[in-house]
Amino acid sequence: MLNKYPLWKYLLILLVLALGLLYAFPNLYPDDPALQLSTQKATSVVDEKALQTAQQALAEANIELKAAELTSAGGTLRFNSGGDQLAAKPIVAAALGENYVTALNLVPTTPDWLASLGAGPAKLGLDLRGGVHFLLEVDTPAALKQRLEVASSEMKAILRSDRIRYRSVEIDDGILSIRFLKDEDLSLAEDRLKDEFPEYVYSSREEGNSFYLDAGFTEASKAEIEAYALQQNLTTLRNRVNELGVAEPLVQRQGSNRIVVELPGVQDTAAAKRIIGATANLEFHLEAGLDDSSANVDTLTFRDGSGRTARLDRDIIITGDSVSDATSSFDENGQPQVNISLDSKGGKQMSKVTRAAVGRNMAVVFIEHKSRSRFVENEEGKMEEVRRSYSEKGIISLATIQTTLGNSFRITGLDSPRESSELALLLRAGALAAPIYFVEERTIGPSLGAENIKLGVSSAQIGLLVVMLFMLIYYKVFGLFANISLALNIVLLMACMSMLSATLTLPGIAGIVLTMGMAVDANVLIFSRIKEELANGLPSQQAIHSGFNRAFTTIFDANITTLLVAVILFAVGTGPVKGFAVTLSLGIITSMFTAIVVTRAQVNLVYGGRKNKKLYI
Numbered sequence: 150m151l152n153k154y155p156l157w158k159y160l161l162i163l164l165v166l167a168l169g170l171l172y173a174f175p176n177l178y179p180d181d182p183a184l185q186l187s188t189q190k191a192t193s194v195v196d197e198k199a200l201q202t203a204q205q206a207l208a209e210a211n212i213e214l215k216a217a218e219l220t221s222a223g224g225t226l227r228f229n230s231g232g233d234q235l236a237a238k239p240i241v242a243a244a245l246g247e248n249y250v251t252a253l254n255l256v257p258t259t260p261d262w263l264a265s266l267g268a269g270p271a272k273l274g275l276d277l278r279g280g281v282h283f284l285l286e287v288d289t290p291a292a293l294k295q296r297l298e299v300a301s302s303e304m305k306a307i308l309r310s311d312r313i314r315y316r317s318v319e320i321d322d323g324i325l326s327i328r329f330l331k332d333e334d335l336s337l338a339e340d341r342l343k344d345e346f347p348e349y350v351y352s353s354r355e356e357g358n359s360f361y362l363d364a365g366f367t368e369a370s371k372a373e374i375e376a377y378a379l380q381q382n383l384t385t386l387r388n389r390v391n392e393l394g395v396a397e398p399l400v401q402r403q404g405s406n407r408i409v410v411e412l413p414g415v416q417d418t419a420a421a422k423r424i425i426g427a428t429a430n431l432e433f434h435l436e437a438g439l440d441d442s443s444a445n446v447d448t449l450t451f452r453d454g455s456g457r458t459a460r461l462d463r464d465i466i467i468t469g470d471s472v473s474d475a476t477s478s479f480d481e482n483g484q485p486q487v488n489i490s491l492d493s494k495g496g497k498q499m500s501k502v503t504r505a506a507v508g509r510n511m512a513v514v515f516i517e518h519k520s521r522s523r524f525v526e527n528e529e530g531k532m533e534e535v536r537r538s539y540s541e542k543g544i545i546s547l548a549t550i551q552t553t554l555g556n557s558f559r560i561t562g563l564d565s566p567r568e569s570s571e572l573a574l575l576l577r578a579g580a581l582a583a584p585i586y587f588v589e590e591r592t593i594g595p596s597l598g599a600e601n602i603k604l605g606v607s608s609a610q611i612g613l614l615v616v617m618l619f620m621l622i623y624y625k626v627f628g629l630f631a632n633i634s635l636a637l638n639i640v641l642l643m644a645c646m647s648m649l650s651a652t653l654t655l656p657g658i659a660g661i662v663l664t665m666g667m668a669v670d671a672n673v674l675i676f677s678r679i680k681e682e683l684a685n686g687l688p689s690q691q692a693i694h695s696g697f698n699r700a701f702t703t704i705f706d707a708n709i710t711t712l713l714v715a716v717i718l719f720a721v722g723t724g725p726v727k728g729f730a731v732t733l734s735l736g737i738i739t740s741m742f743t744a745i746v747v748t749r750a751q752v753n754l755v756y757g758g759r760k761n762k763k764l765y766i
Contacts, residue, residue: 151690152757154750162750165742166637172644175263175270180255181215182234184241186224187250195224199245206244212237227256252281271646274654274728275399275413277602283410283425284403284589285386290323292378292583293366295468297325300349300364302464304342313338316359325349325364335360375406378583383408386425386585407588413652431469431560433499434461436510436547452515452543459547461512466502471495477569480561485569487560496556503554513545513560540584605658612662613639616669624676626765630751631672631744638668638736638743645735654728664736667711671744675700676766689764693756697749704745712737 186195186203200217203226207214214237215227226241228234242251259269275282297320304327308315315338316328329335332355339351339362349364366374379402386408387400399411410425437446437460445464451457474490491499503511517540546561616635620628642661646653679696687695712734719730756764 151694152749152753154753154757159750162747166641166747169637169641169644171263171266172268172647173640175259175268175647176643178258178260178270180257180270181227182231183228183254183256184226184234184237185252185254186226186241186245187252188223188248195219195249199249200224200226202244203241206240207237210236210240212240225254225256267648269647269650271643272650272652273413273602274652274657274725275411276655276725277413277605277653281412281590283412283587285382285408285410285425285585286588287379287382287406287408288584288586289375289378289406292374293323293371294320295583296374297323299465299468300346301325302466304346304364305464307341307345308338311337311341313341323365327362327364329360329362330358332360335362338362379406379408382583382585386410390425408585431472431545432514432516433466433468434464434512434514435466435502435506436460436512437462449512449514449542449544451547452545459510459512459544461514461544466511467491467495467498471498475573477566477573479566480559484561485566487569487573489558489560491556493556499554499556499558503550503552507550507552509550510547511550512547515543515545517541601655605655609658609662609665612665616665620669620672624672624766626755627672627676627679627752630748630755631669631676633751634672634743634748635665635668637747638664638739641739641743642732642736645739646732649735651731651735652728653732654725656725656729657732660729660732661736663733664740667708667737668740668744671700671704671708671740672748674704675745675748679764679766683764683766689756692764693752697745701745704741708737708741 184203186199188195197219200219203224204214204217207226212233213229215229217224217226219225226237228237238251242249245251257264257269263269301318301320304325305315305318308327314330314334316330319326319328327335327338329338335353339353342349342362342364343351346364348367348370350367352363352365354361354363383400383402387398390398390400390410390412398413399409401409403409445462446460447463448458448460451459471491471494472489473492473495476488478486478488480486548561613635617632620631620635622628624631639661642664645651675696678700679692682692682695683689715730715734715737719727719734722730
């Protein structure tokens with residue numbers, strides 16, 4: 150029989166629509182603006198005392214607090230409005246001091262029964278939700294110095310193996326200087342090092358009774374290292390953000406040595422700030438002997454807070470650049486550890502050094518280049534954030550080398566599983582080729598995001614109203630079917646975005662408005678075809694059947710070409726362009742279902758199987 154669906158098809162349509170309503174429903178529950186509190190160091194946590202200090206400071210400032218709670222990630226302070234949230238940040242930061250990180254956050258309010266089903270609201274982009282904008286500067290001179298320090302260790306090893314006597318090796322202002330007592334030793338060293346390190350420019354000089362061999366980068370090598378440092382840091386930051394699960398972040402280069410990072414709608418912005426801001430790296434050093442009084446020794450403190458120190462050779466065995474993989478686990482005593490895998494070059498260097506150092510102690514040194522911020526009152530009486538960059542260097546572990554080490558080993562001596570997991574994350578994501586510093590931290594306020602949402606929703610509502618009125622006036626009852634399908638299309642679109650954790654941006658709202666027009670466009674083609682068949686004298690049932698079947702090919706071709714364009718936009722675009730492509734792609738898919746399948750189901754229920762019934766179209 151024409152224009153009748155089997156029962157299973159109706160049930161399938163109802164099931165899809167029910168799931169769509171279920172997963173779109175959480176979008177009716179807006180997130181609470183909040184402050185996320187955490188500590189600068191992974192070894193310490195936010196406690197009840199810190200939470201009470203923050204609450205007292207807010208009470209004195211007459212800022213209303215909706216709720217305060219301790220979570221596994223730290224402390225959370227909820228507010229009734231974005232304005233209270235922004236006003237509270239400098240007050241809480243000043244009250245807690247420099248050892249705490251105070252970050253803007255949005256806490257979900259989705260009911261537990263919906264959350265247990267995996268349902269949650271669609272993520273909002275930086276322009277709608279607000280978020281954090283970081284401008285980071287790459288310290289390229291430090292990258293050059295770090296490369297010279299590694300080369301220094303390798304050069305000294307070569308000179309020792311070739312029995313070429315030297316007195317000292319110094320690095321100053323981008324120049325590596327090796328001091329010799331004899332001119333013959335300098336000549337031998339220059340010939341040998343030129344073969345091993347052709348990327349340097351060599352020159353010799355004589356001062357007093359000493360001869361110096363200076364090695365510096367060529368302009369081409371310098372530019373290559375600086376470019377590599379920026380690109381490596383860019384890749385590393387992207388990997389770190391991806392490890393955090395941030396939805397559609399923006400991490401891109403700006404200028405010659407700066408990187409922009411934008412984090413929209415992050416659930417734990419404090420953790421993100423700590424991970425991104427921590428330019429962590431590892432260095433492996435041998436412990437200096439007690440009778441070693443040379444200048445090539447540094448005294449470092451252990452990171453466990455015990456106050457213990459150790460004297461280490463400045464020569465670096467390997468750095469975190471050689472780490473190919475890192476995972477956190479527990480040792481046989483239940484203590485946290487990090488399992489390290491090295492690349493081939495790092496494994497060979499580790500094996501070479503430890504083969505000759507069995508019985509000596511080797512230290513794992515953890516290095517962080519960080520920035521500390523505090524709020525001070527400026528001349529205008531307003532709280533202003535002041536930043537200061539600093540570096541921390543501490544010993545994680547100091548263990549005796551029992552046997553020659555290779556590509557795989559483990560780091561112990563960590564204080565907590567949280568510290569081991571974060572260290573593994575940082576090493577797994579890749580070591581930074583150069584330190585980075587926060588130049589700017591700008592917050593896209595929730596109030597601006599709310600205004601964008603209001604304007605975007607208004608435009609969508611106006612577009613929806615105009616389209617629905619047109620369909621009702623022009624196509625009557627069939628226009629009503631199209632309007633119901635259009636409303637369900639928007640529901641399914643939001644449900645898909647929620648299920649896929651896609652990010653909704655302001656251009657994405659424009660994509661939704663465009664989808665509305667495309668959704669009814671399919672119905673317009675179908676209804677116009679039905680009108681033509683009726684005008685040609687076909688009975689109503691055959692006209693409906695022919696209208697849907699013959700219009701399908703045209704609708705499919707038009708939508709598939711648009712979908713291909715949307716996919717290309719998503720593949721090559723960034724930021725706002727991707728947001729537009731996501732909603733357009735999903736909207737095309739859902740509109741094909743609602744405009745054809747759902748609309749026909751409605752027509753079949755009303756007109757299917759009824760002879761000579763007049764069509765209101």
